[in-house]
Amino acid sequence: MKNGREYLTTWILANVLHCAFDYFIKFNAESVVNLESSDLARMFMDDKYEDLKRLYNLFRRVPYGLVIVKDAMTSFIRDSGKQLIMDPERLKDPEAFAQRLLDLKDKYDKVTTMAFNSDKIFQNVLNSSFEYFINFNAESFVHMENSGIAVMLMGDKYELLERMFRSVPYGLTIVKDVMTSFIRDTGKRLIMDPERLKDPVDLVQRLLDLKDKYDKVITTVFNNDNKFQIALNSAFENFISLNARSPEFISLFVDDKLRRG
Known part of the structure; x- marks a missing residue:
């Protein structure tokens, strides 16, 4: 009988503590996580995975x-990225800008x-925040004459571009159009x-080298995406048609190759 009372007392105590804790969390959670110097903020900043898991x-x-x-x-993610995306000086180094965004996402x-x-709740938060960062400076990063994408293309930073834009709706379409x-x-x-x-x-030969270069980029970086391949063929046809003597030049090129064996 004594053991039964002890068991019942232990069971009641455990449930009371459980309810009390849930009550505390329910009515104090918001104030705990939103304190400016809260432990949660430090957990995020210092990568305290075990502490965050317990929380x-x-x-x-x-x-x-x-x-x-x-x-x-x-809030923490947006605050972390705000200084980066609102600083026009950082856009002067698009590669570093992209890498910082990717580091933040990682x-x-x-x-x-x-x-x-x-x-998925937290994954969606991350994806929407990252999309927000990209879109915030999309106009300047994409459309300026010395835009970030153009600079990264000139520097052959294709993998970085693909990583940066693949999570953004229509992001790769933007890259395709600029490319x-x-x-x-x-x-x-x-x-x-x-x-x-x-x-x-x-x-x-230079024109063929240019096409070969981007054929390889499309194959290795963009998984032979058909949209990229069609765009490349269209671009190639476009600048060939700009000069009425292009057929003559191509014929001379073929003759030269045949003569050289």
Whole structure:
């Protein structure tokens, strides 16, 4: 009988403590995570995966607990990226700008995977925040004459571009359009250059090298995406058609190759 009373007392105590803890979390969670110098902020900044995992398991026990943590995480991510995306000086180095954004995404990817059990709620937060960062400076990063994408194309930073834009709706379409324009401008400069026209064989070889280069980029970086391939073929046809003597140049190029064996 004594053992039974002890068991009942232990069971009641455990349930009382459980209810009391849930009550505390329910009515104090928001103030705990939103304190300016809260432990949660430090956990995010210092990559405290185990601590964040414990917090995740605690807050998931109460209604809307994870929503509160999600909102706090959104705020931390946005604050972390705000200084980066609002600083026009950083856009002067597009490669570094892109790498910082990717580093930020990687940081919170790890938090989501290692601490939050790959919970879709938190993954969606990360993706939407990253999309926000990209879109915030999209006009200047994409459309300026010396835009970030153009600079990265000139520097052959294709993998970085693909990583940066693949998570953004229509992101790769943006890259494709800018890349097409970049190829057309490069080809146009070649085929309209009076000095280049003095050596038609070399000119055609340079044009073929340009196409081969982007054929390889499309294959290795963009998984042979058909949209990219169609755009490349269209760009190539475009700058070939700019010079009425292109068929003659191609014929001279073929003759030269045949003569050389």
